[in-house]
Amino acid sequence: MPKTKDKFDCMAAKADKYVLYQRSVQEPGSEVKFFNKVFKKEFGRKPLTLREDFCGTFAICCEWVKSNKDRTALGVDLDPEPLAWGKANNLAPLKPKQQERVTLLEQDVRTSGEDKFDILSAQNFSFWIFKTRPALLEYLKHAYQNLNDEGLMVMDMMGGGECWVEDHTDIRKFKDFKYEWEQHKLDPITHDATFNIHFQFKDGSRLDRAFTYDWRFWSIPEVVELCKEAGFSQVDVYWEGVDDDGEGNGIYTAQEHASPDPCWIAYIVGIR
Ligand SMILES: C[S@@+](CC[C@H](N)C(=O)[O-])C[C@H]1O[C@@H](n2cnc3c(N)ncnc32)[C@H](O)[C@@H]1O
Numbered sequence: 001m002p003k004t005k006d007k008f009d010c011m012a013a014k015a016d017k018y019v020l021y022q023r024s025v026q027e028p029g030s031e032v033k034f035f036n037k038v039f040k041k042e043f044g045r046k047p048l049t050l051r052e053d054f055c056g057t058f059a060i061c062c063e064w065v066k067s068n069k070d071r072t073a074l075g076v077d078l079d080p081e082p083l084a085w086g087k088a089n090n091l092a093p094l095k096p097k098q099q100e101r102v103t104l105l106e107q108d109v110r111t112s113g114e115d116k117f118d119i120l121s122a123q124n125f126s127f128w129i130f131k132t133r134p135a136l137l138e139y140l141k142h143a144y145q146n147l148n149d150e151g152l153m154v155m156d157m158m159g160g161g162e163c164w165v166e167d168h169t170d171i172r173k174f175k176d177f178k179y180e181w182e183q184h185k186l187d188p189i190t191h192d193a194t195f196n197i198h199f200q201f202k203d204g205s206r207l208d209r210a211f212t213y214d215w216r217f218w219s220i221p222e223v224v225e226l227c228k229e230a231g232f233s234q235v236d237v238y239w240e241g242v243d244d245d246g247e248g249n250g251i252y253t254a255q256e257h258a259s260p261d262p263c264w265i266a267y268i269v270g271i272r
Pocket of ligand 1: 057078
């Protein structure tokens with residue numbers, strides 16, 4: 001078989017990087033459950049309006065409108081490519097009435113609109129794109145402005161010693177591919193951090209650098225302090241509990257202290 005045909009016939013050439021990404025790193029159902037739990041705890045009712053900043057393919061918006069007929073969602077991202085993919089693959093399969101309750105804006109998240117929301121979510125560490133305190137503060141001030149008086153913002157964070165090993169790659173196996181999270185470059189002075197996502201297929205073909213992120217590695221206390229500076233009246237850190245084997249159990253509760261963990265994910269919740 002000629003080489004060129006091999007190149008176009010391989011699994012990597014036929015793969016859709018957004019499908020692989022969603023299967024590897026997204027759990028929109030768990031996010032919506034978490035938003036419900038935290039909002040109910042704070043305000044004693046069900047949240048109805050969601051703004052998903054850095055929404056990419058806006059999987060959370062779609063899950064949100066599916067979860068309740070009175071719910072509406074706004075997705076904001078400045079890249080037209082994931083938005084278009086999300087329209088074709090996440091929005092189109094929804095019922096027409098659900099589709100009507102999703103609005104999309106192709107713009108910078110550093111904008112405050114007329115509409116205010118119960119929940120503002122910024123997931124998968126996306127706000128790490130802002131590398132300085134003034135830049136992150138500006139974003140958090142907009143986020144604060146975009147919330148209802150009874151409203152809260154949810155951001156996720158990662159950390160732990162293992163996240164600081166340069167050139168380390170975390171591999172997770174799926175039935176038909178492997179997901180690779182590469183900690184490519186880490187600068188302990190500036191906290192500049194470059195991460196890559198690669199996919200490897202059973203036929204040996206690869207999608208290298210399917211996604212690349214050039215971020216600042218923020219710490220929890222820095223982000224908590226900036227949220228308070230931006231106006232949030234209360235900022236809580238939700239830490240994951242452990243099961244009998246000491247493994248994360250997927251249940252996050254507000255905690256003031258935690259024991260070191262080599263690789264953790266936590267939520268920061270800012271209450272307006
Ligand atoms: C890590 S992806 C996250 C996608 C999705 N939120 C998720 O949970 O998987 C980051 C997204 O943020 C978008 N983005 C980066 N900077 C932005 C900005 N200033 N305003 C709006 N979107 C931005 C990128 O286009 C990209 O889709």
